[in-house]
Amino acid sequence: MLEPTQGEDGIYRIERVRHRRFNGTYTRTSAQGFTRDECLDEWGTAFERKRHEGSARRKTQRHRFKDTDPMSLAFKRFFELTQKRVDAGKITQKTHDLYWAATFRSEGPRADPDAIRLDSEMGELSIAEAGQPVFLSEYLEDVAEIVGGIAEHQYIVLKGTFSMLTRAGLFRFSPMAEVLKPERGEPDPCALRPEERDQLYCQICARTARTPWIEMLYMLILGTGIRPGEAYWLQWSDIPGLDDPTVKKAVLRVGGTVVKPRLNGGAFRQNKRKSSRRGHAYYVTLPEWLTTKLRAYKNKQAPKSQDEPILTSSGGGMLRPTTGEAGLRRAKEDSSVDWVTWGNLRDTVATHITGRTGDARRASAQLGHMQGASMVTGHYLDPNGYVHPVVDNTDVLEELDPAKVGAMLESTGSRS
Template identity: 25%
Template sequence: MPRQRMAPGEHGRITESVSGGKYFATTYVRDSDGRRRRVERSSDKSAEDARRILQRHLSARRAPLDSQQVNDKTTLSELFERWIEAKVKRGEIKPQTENQYRRVWAKHGEKQLGALRILELDTPRADTHIQAVAAATPAQAAYLRLVLREMYALAVRFGVLAINPIAGTETAKRNRKPVRAVSAEEFAAVRSAVAAYTGSRDGKGGPRPGRLLPAFVEVLAATGARPGEILALRWSDVDLLADPPTVTISGTLLDHGAAGPLHRQEARKHDAPAHTVTLPRFGVEALTELIGESGMEGPVFATRDGGWVSLANLRRCLREALPEELSWVTPHSFRRTVGTVVRRELGPAAAQQQLSHAELSTTERHYVQRQTVGPDVRAALDKFAGQESGDRK
């Protein structure tokens, strides 16, 4: 009867030998690629010790992967590059996301983990490092865990290991601050501070600091759009003569970094479709005044040369303009403010539509200030308690 062929992953009989004072244990393994390979381990103590060493090796052994792009000799630095290059090639991430991942890896991964080979980073060690980063910067730790998890998912697909060790790490907890919207009184104070700031050099020669800042604040508060989307507006996106007047948000402005020079990206966040919003009167007035600054061609918010305006510059101007008690206000604060105002007056569904969120939960959790005043439910509670409404004082 012919000898039965070994199944992939099985090994044959272990033989023992002695040579030059060393003990050897040898067998043949049929690997997952179907090929039969000789495997040997040695010991200076005894043949039985050599056998135990070989058996331990066989229990963890995987087929050689030397010809693959990712194998058991690949370092984490090499794995990161192959992972992110594949993501970019497949069009799964935008340049700004690539830039963000590279910054996180350079700061929290390259020096600390980069020289390790894939099999040398286990779950306990990975979790210890992620939690150490989380103690200082929770948001960065969350990104680092995401990067490592996807890197190791690539290693699993190449068969270097069977289980993703990052899956067992604890999620880095982010302490989210409560959503804070700008009140009507605070908005009046912001307007006043911005006007004083931009007028601080009138009559002194030279360009006014933050000359576009007042209009930028007004349009942010008039639309609830993201700051980068407002700065990406073109006059072709604006219709002030329509009834009602509108602006259509169809792109976003990308600043310097891996994304390249300051330029307009012809897509919104998450490739969301173009979003048209109606303009309140103060938004129309702000945009009408801007016509004198940039004309009716090209960017709505334009430099003196007709180019795009950097969000970083306007952020800096807003910080300089605001007094200490309003230092918490950022360009993104106005998106939360619009969401809160619309939700309060028209309900959560209207707020979701205004901010163009795919899910209502996103609007409620991240962009609307939590209500802390309950509704008038006296009639319902009096009825429950058996008290007539006329007896209520």
């Protein structure tokens, strides 16, 4: 504890206090002032300057966490580090936003006041109070019983936050090392029955005639099983076979998704699919009916470039996720299929392929899951001459042609 000494001249002084620099060498720092506080302030400024001499360490030091600090401060620092990982391309902005949404309450009229958020639940607790394995385990078990998905995201945030605090010296071992990850049962697929597919398709045609992209989006998902975001991402260059009228079954490259951040900013194309390695794409063979529909759609749209999106809004720009959801909502409202989401069409494809082939791996490969990657059913030579494995379930996907109203086969395991 420094204590300035007042001399006979009334000046307060601190004489040559020895201390280490960041590089391990030693120096001495002195200070003086007309008052005690002035002297201490001058010494503190000189101390900071001298201990950085000969070192590349940053002038402004990071906050040194104490176990009495609130968890809200730790969460804030964790997300500063997470944003740096986004900026470095190590994780996507969407992943950051999912974790952020599980931690902090959203603002605005649509915000759910009863949402379970980490900062609300333990932000006011001290790091020492929250950093008990038994407390963390019981908390996550309670949340998992209410909403498993949130518990899973909060587990990841807590694990990262306490790993950060352990590196900061507050714990010898992270308290999360003993906490089990919440188990979340996978939701049962909810496939559409043939009559439900017929009804939804008829409503799309009747109610959204002025926005033909809705019908095309319906067909793209029903004929391939891709995610809506992956469909928004597609450009005409991803289906080069459409330009050759002799090609009856074109091959589609799926290599990214369109993302709408949960925080700020507009939707953007991300050249990385959900749950896949950066740059990982997969190829699927389109059934003949979908190839024909896409070829006719392309001729009508007359794109000026192969790099234009397949699905465009009325303004000619890339289709956004919110626009796609609004289009489906308009087509299904006030009907017996008002429960349907675009994801149910993806479930329909998986259920149909599994039921008709008896092989769940073929359905997994169709959806682009890594566990089905070994199901190579063919090879595709792209315009560059590169050979790619391609998934081909067209023998059963032909049966999902929406034009065959009343003639579609019952999908095994469809919604009861």
